[in-house]
Amino acid sequence: MNDTIRQTACALLLASLGALLGCEQKPATPPESVQGAALVPISEKAASDLSLAIWQAGQAQVMHTRATAATLRRAVAALLEHPNEDRLEKARLAWLDAHRELAAMLPYIQLAFSPVALRSQGRELLLTLDSWPAQAGYLDTVPGYSDSGIVNDTAIELTLANLRKQHRLTAHEEASIGFHALEVMLWGPTSERMAEQFVADSRGEKPEALAANRRRALTRLIAQGIEEDMDGLARSWPSAANQLSRRYLALGPVARLQQIRAAHTQVIDELLLPRLPEGSESDVESSRAADSKQALLAAMATLQSNWIPTGGGGLAELLLDRHQVSALEQTFADLEALLLEMEDPFELAELGQLAKARKLLEKVAGLMAGTTQIPVSEMDVVPVVLPVE
Template sequence: MRRFSLATVLVATVALSGCDRPPEEDIAAQPPTPPQTTDQSLELATDSGTPLESRRGEWRDALRALLAGPDADTLATADSRWRDLYDAFNRHYLTLAAQACAGDRLAVLQRLDAWPLYPAYVDALPAWPDSGIVNDPALELTGASLRRQQGATTDGEVALGFQPIRLLIAGAEGAPRQAKDLRAGAKAESDEPAAALRERRRTYLQLAADQLQADLNALDRDGDLTLTSLRCALETLDDRLASLRTHRQATAPEEGLYIPSVSVKILDATQPATALAQLSADANRDARAALEEGYPGFQTALDQAVEEDSWAPIGEWLHAHGGAP
């Protein structure tokens, strides 16, 4: 199986440009959609523990330390800070989805955490030692080129977001990352080919981290939420949970589509419990009332979901009310 060899597949199908743009300039093709005059403006309060911004800062510091001096400690710290950030992202997911819906940025939200993916599309695995973006010197590494690699020919070709970043810093099950894989420079002339690959891995990691921060910035908005955008956020989370049910066992990286077991663990620990708690909070009573008015049966579905500790009643309510309010 050699479908991941980018030199023979991707470069032939994806045209590269000679210039790059800052990640922020490629965030959304459409401007934010203004609320409809008949759509009620809402607020969605969040109480998810450590603020997402704090976790973002900790991750930035850990990545900087890792690239400055890759060793066992900085590698372990970067992995730990990635886990903390991914946990916070999932605890804030409903709010981020609502902001994405309000600003026509669902593509940005999807790029932040697309899965399942083909891990050998990102970097080599034992079964495919020459595959992946890292191992394709013909592919220019820029922010723009990585954005073009995202879903270049199929959804599983994931080049950006949380999951490729973790593959770069931690590897995959059965193929863990070593600190030496991220060290700059060549020790000797014979080490130069390997050093070039390590440098590409370092560059890729930094570019992917920059895009992650830019995409989170794009969803860091206040206000502009409406009944429509909140309903859209619930649908987005419902789709995500359905995908998790389908792919949660895909934790073997060399068997095709893959989602790291650590990602499954964090998803299970945060969703749907966080969303149900957020929707049930006293601070969001007005949002609940608006949903009940626009889509009767929401409150009953929420109460049942909380009692059963299950998203299923919300999913059934969403499917029963597919139209606009």
């Protein structure tokens, strides 16, 4: 089912992008919604086809991420039913799969919640699903503090509603729901979690108050919350739902492209650049699961598929000049090659690599925004022949 959804997403986008290459050109001047962006004449037909294809690709990605969230919840349930190392490993692999799909969804999330009236709702969704870093001691026992965390705080009744109230209660690292809270539970505070720590304990008059049983309940509720949040997003996305899509579809085709352009530069500035620490000892998104690099690669793959898809016809072709298109394609390739060389998580990477990766990301954003101009080479200059008197 997951492969089918992914194939559908790719087919929708590539089919529409391919159709752009042969469409009739009717130039229209786009609004300058990105500060300093160059104005390039754009075909209304091409803009309409591409902007709709990208929205539909976003819907397919949301559906795929929802499916992986459901798989994750089932893997956690299987682990809690019969805790063993094999099931713990399967739950971790399901987490990695779902977390990377969430990262691939980020550019579409930024686009969907671009309107001013929706921005706070979008930020709340991302903080619910993807708040990081997550402080291990806020959730579970950590070395030196045997009674730390919600696992040991019996004053907190373990319900999903209560966990949502506890989320980021007094500090941003106090994550009690979302992917990184679940990361702490599956890998453990020191990345040495064992399956036996999820075995139910029936001792005492109130076994539900025992740390082992509260750890089980907490892990189950966090996985359930991720699935519920993804279900809610999936219900709001389709055109028929008339919640997220109506504001987007109400825009003219060229205005939609400019909204995509602005959203994609923002996702780099606000969501992706912070994932690259400026120092090797900085907090990283997924230090326990060692997935910060792969998650960033997944997000960049979505951007690249929208801007420079295989076969042509993407955003770059409509919004940039040919020199910028070539530079953007090369920068995507350089960034991918660099990221593949780096350690995962990023806290283990070399400082020089981190700095270079940040510069390449900034260059991608500048090129997509149209604010980075590429000098014309001598080979591109057509000599002028003056007539002889």
